[in-house]
Amino acid sequence: QKEVEQDPGPLSVPEGAIVSLNCTYSNSAFQYFMWYRQYSRKGPELLMYTYSSGNKEDGRFTAQVDKSSKYISLFIRDSQPSDSATYLCAMSVNIYGGATNKLIFGTGTLLAVQP
Amino acid sequence: ETGVTQTPRHLVMGMTNKKSLKCEQHLGHNAMYWYKQSAKKPLELMFVYSLEERVENNSVPSRFSPECPNSSHLFLHLHTLQPEDSALYLCASSLQGSEQFFGPGTRLTVL
Numbered sequence: 763q764k765e766v767e768q769d770p771g772p773l774s775v776p777e778g779a780i781v782s783l784n785c786t787y788s789n790s791a792f793q794y795f796m797w798y799r800q801y802s803r804k805g806p807e808l809l810m811y812t813y814s815s816g817n818k819e820d821g822r823f824t825a826q827v828d829k830s831s832k833y834i835s836l837f838i839r840d841s842q843p844s845d846s847a848t849y850l851c852a853m854s855v856n857i858y859g860g861a862t863n864k865l866i867f868g869t870g871t872l873l874a875v876q877p
Numbered sequence: 878e879t880g881v882t883q884t885p886r887h888l889v890m891g892m893t894n895k896k897s898l899k900c901e902q903h904l905g906h907n908a909m910y911w912y913k914q915s916a917k918k919p920l921e922l923m924f925v926y927s928l929e930e931r932v933e934n935n936s937v938p939s940r941f942s943p944e945c946p947n948s949s950h951l952f953l954h955l956h957t958l959q960p961e962d963s964a965l966y967l968c969a970s971s972l973q974g975s976e977q978f979f980g981p982g983t984r985l986t987v988l
Contacts, residue, residue: 766919796976805881805967805979806920850920856974857925858932862908863974867919 765789768851768868777877781838785851785868788832792853794863795827797836800848800870809849810836841875848872879903881980883968889986892958898983900951900968907972909951911943914965914982926951927973958987 768785775781783797794813798806810825812818818825826835834853838845848870854863881902890896902909911923925933926945940962942954951968963986969977 770917794976798979803984805883805981808976808978811976852920854974858927860974862925862927862932862971863977864922864925864933865910865920865977866922869917869919 763788765866766851766853766868769871770869772872772874774874774876775841777841777843777875779841779875781836781841781845781873781875783836783838783849783851783871783873785834786832787834787853787866789853789855789866790832791855792866793856794854795825795834796852796854796865797823797825797834798850798852799845800850802847806850843875843877846874881968881970881978883966883980883983885983886981887984887986889988890955890958891988892960894958895954895956897955898953898966898968898985900953900980902949902951902968902970902978902980904970904978905972906970906978907948908970908974909945909948910969910971910977911951911953912967912969912979914967920967924953955985958985960987963987 797810800806815829822839824837850870851868852865924943944952965982967982968980971977
């Protein structure tokens with residue numbers, strides 16, 4: 763079983779739709795949960811960073827963490843064509859006494875928002 | 878320059894060549910990372926440096942050799958690579974165990 767599972771898609775939605783992206787994980791030691799957006803031929807860009815169960819909102823983006831179910835989600839409201847990208851979930855544990863951390867990524871979900 | 882920069886952005890090399898990838902961070906971070914991103918696979922952590930000391934080596938073949946001369950610079954030295962090493966190589970940095978910020982990557986093709 764992979765430590766992090768993510769549906770690779772592709773997911774195609776019309777402009778203005780609400781998008782829901784999800785990941786499940788198996789390692790209870792994960793402490794921090796992130797969503798990255800990666801445009802084609804670019805590096806991943808950090809979108810959301812959370813460490814506790816519950817919701818975190820930033821503009822059109824909401825990150826949700828359910829540690830009891832080992833499940834995280836990213837919601838995108840009023841989706842735009844510019845949101846078309848690959849969305850990567852990532853989980854981390856601190857290593858080396860907390861001096862740094864180790865990220866485990868999902869495979870990424872390719873999202874296409876149609877105008 | 879701001880954020881995390883990587884050079885070169887594209888690299889084509891033969892299996893007998895030796896080349897180096899360079900990463901520089903302008904964020905005042907003290908930890909740096911190398912990741913490999915292959916098609917249809919999750920990002921794979923290769924190496925972690927904290928305060929210029931290597932703290933993680935994720936079972937990477939010895940044909941990949943990292944170097945971290947100071948907290949702002951990270952290199953990945955490549956020699957006798959295989960075609961299956963063709964991938965996007967990403968550098969990231971963080972302030973201790975906080976969120977990681979990525980560079981744009983080097984697209985490597987091994988012929």
